[in-house]
Amino acid sequence: MTERVVIVGNGMAGARLASELHARGGDRKVTVLGAEPHRAYNRIMLSTLLAGKVGEPDVELAEVAGQGVDLRTGVAVTAIDRAARVVRTADGDRIGYDHLVLATGSRAIVPPLPRLDGDRLPPRVAAFRTLDDCRRILAVARGARSALVLGGGLLGLEAARGLAARGLDVGVVHPVPYLMERQLDPAGAAVLADTLAGLGVTTHLAVAATGLVADADGVTLTLADGRTLAADLLVLSCGVRPDTALAAAAGLAVDRGVLVDDRLRTSDRRISAIGDCAQHDGALTGLVAPAWAQARVVAQVLTGEDPLARYRPRPVVTRLKAAGIDLAAMGEPEGGEAGEELTFADPVRGTYARLRIRDERLTGAILLGDNPAVGTVIQLFDRGQPVPADRRSLLLGRALGAPAAPAASPALMPDAATVCQCNNVSKGALVDCWRSGARTVDAVVAATRAGTGCGGCRDAVAGIVDWLSEVDSVEVTR
Numbered sequence: 001m002t003e004r005v006v007i008v009g010n011g012m013a014g015a016r017l018a019s020e021l022h023a024r025g026g027d028r029k030v031t032v033l034g035a036e037p038h039r040a041y042n043r044i045m046l047s048t049l050l051a052g053k054v055g056e057p058d059v060e061l062a063e064v065a066g067q068g069v070d071l072r073t074g075v076a077v078t079a080i081d082r083a084a085r086v087v088r089t090a091d092g093d094r095i096g097y098d099h100l101v102l103a104t105g106s107r108a109i110v111p112p113l114p115r116l117d118g119d120r121l122p123p124r125v126a127a128f129r130t131l132d133d134c135r136r137i138l139a140v141a142r143g144a145r146s147a148l149v150l151g152g153g154l155l156g157l158e159a160a161r162g163l164a165a166r167g168l169d170v171g172v173v174h175p176v177p178y179l180m181e182r183q184l185d186p187a188g189a190a191v192l193a194d195t196l197a198g199l200g201v202t203t204h205l206a207v208a209a210t211g212l213v214a215d216a217d218g219v220t221l222t223l224a225d226g227r228t229l230a231a232d233l234l235v236l237s238c239g240v241r242p243d244t245a246l247a248a249a250a251g252l253a254v255d256r257g258v259l260v261d262d263r264l265r266t267s268d269r270r271i272s273a274i275g276d277c278a279q280h281d282g283a284l285t286g287l288v289a290p291a292w293a294q295a296r297v298v299a300q301v302l303t304g305e306d307p308l309a310r311y312r313p314r315p316v317v318t319r320l321k322a323a324g325i326d327l328a329a330m331g332e333p334e335g336g337e338a339g340e341e342l343t344f345a346d347p348v349r350g351t352y353a354r355l356r357i358r359d360e361r362l363t364g365a366i367l368l369g370d371n372p373a374v375g376t377v378i379q380l381f382d383r384g385q386p387v388p389a390d391r392r393s394l395l396l397g398r399a400l401g402a403p404a405a406p407a408a409s410p411a412l413m414p415d416a417a418t419v420c421q422c423n424n425v426s427k428g429a430l431v432d433c434w435r436s437g438a439r440t441v442d443a444v445v446a447a448t449r450a451g452t453g454c455g456g457c458r459d460a461v462a463g464i465v466d467w468l469s470e471v472d473s474v475e476v477t478r
């Protein structure tokens with residue numbers, strides 16, 4: 001009998017799962033129900049869209065288009081009847097399932113300010129989570145000269161940088177004493193704030209917003225220290241909350257997210273949860289790489305390709321997608337067991353580096369500004385390999401007195417080096433793909449998916465393809 005798989009949510013996780021299931025074939029009917037009216041799009045590229053580096057067609061996710069999946073957009077699931085194994089939709093439909101996958105993602109947190117109600121924000125005020133949010137911001141920004149961003153975390157700063165690149169004066173209001181406190185330390189964050197100032201973004205730190213007046217003419221934010229800031233646009237970037245309402249109403253075990261085991265199964269074995277809405281081993285992910293890894297595990301288990309597949313979290317590397325700022329952060333910025341701490345700061349040049357090392361392994365790193373060793377540091381952290389005896393090569397990008405390291409040549413890269421963090425694609429996989437006949441960057445990207453997440457590795461993928469096309473296939477060494 002045809003197995004019916006219903007996926008709730010057509011975001012980054014849901015769309016990927018549909019594609020993974022389709023790729024494995026089998027007698028299965030896959031239905032994707034997505035509340036947003038759009039086809040699936042690459043949410044993480046919204047920052048790049050906001051900055052004007054790409055257009056809307058570039059953020060569409062191609063993977064489920066026309067691939068034998070029953071995709072229904074603009075359809076919200078309102079309830080799950082677990083006994084009858086049926087989901088109900090806002091348009092009154094009832095759809096039966098043999099296996100249900102929740103991929104409902106997260107929602108932007110709307111701060112408790114007067115006149116702010118998550119469902120209907122005043123004119124000139126927008127959250128930053130969806131394509132519609134992004135369109136709304138861009139529509140207001142077009143005639144605007146200034147903008148405020150509430151929240152100095154990763155996404156707030158990406159939004160701020162994008163708006164500044166469009167010529168707006170931008171102020172970021174952050175209640176914590178330093179920016180990106182989840183990834184940075186105070187010293188690194190201070191260098192970042194200086195870099196941002198040079199790019200037209202002013203930061204207001206350690207101060208909460210307490211009041212808001214917003215109308216068709218502009219917004220005025222009142223701060224806890226009594227100051228008022230006026231602007232033409234306010235972007236809310238105050239964090240996200242997993243969308244667990246549907247799961248909770250259906251009686252599934254929910255904490256901050258929907259609780260799942262290593263197979264991504266919820267407390268009901270016929271229901272799985274993946275992506276931002278899922279909580280695995282006490283942790284929420286909030287990133288695309290784990291969401292896609294989870295989609296793969298569910299596809300392997302559901303199709304029987306690998307019934308023993310299990311989700312294993314990988315180390316997380318955060319990179320800021322903001323023109324003119326090179327920032328990579330990984331591991332815990334503070335705390336944890338004592339070990340070596342190495343720091344280099346050159347605030348005038350906007351450079352800061354900090355390595356945290358224990359038992360010869362990196363437990364955390366912050367690299368801000370130009371540092372040629374960033375790729376090496378990420379690889380060492382990702383793979384848990386020992387650091388070199390001369391730590392300066394990592395901290396400064398080269399040892400003192402030594403010439404700068406040549407840009408990492410693909411020939412020198414180990415086979416197992418991860419090139420695409422979002423899709424977990426190694427250099428070896430790219431070489432294999434090229435050897436199996438893919439001869440252009442587009443062909444390699446299409447076959448391996450490398451570069452289809454945040455896009456940060458596109459140049460590296462292109463470099464590897466160039467290198468492969470220059471050397472005779474017989475000579476390719478790994």
Ligand SMILES: Cc1cc2nc3c(=O)[nH]c(=O)nc-3n(C[C@H](O)[C@H](O)[C@H](O)COP(=O)(O)OP(=O)(O)OC[C@H]3O[C@@H](n4cnc5c(N)ncnc54)[C@H](O)[C@@H]3O)c2cc1C
Pocket residue numbers: 008009010011012013014033034035036043044045046047075076077078103104105106128129130155243246274275276277285286287288289291321454
């Ligand atoms: C601007 C921005 C930049 C980001 N940058 C990065 C980055 O650089 N790197 C990174 O790893 N991550 C980044 N992220 C986070 C990343 O986008 C998320 O981790 C990822 O989208 C999670 O995928 P998901 O499918 O779980 O959730 P989502 O992509 O949010 O998709 C969930 C979907 O489910 C739908 N839905 C919810 N409830 C229902 C319902 N009841 N019925 C039907 N549909 C429903 C929602 O409408 C939504 O379309 C960024 C996020 C944003 C907003």
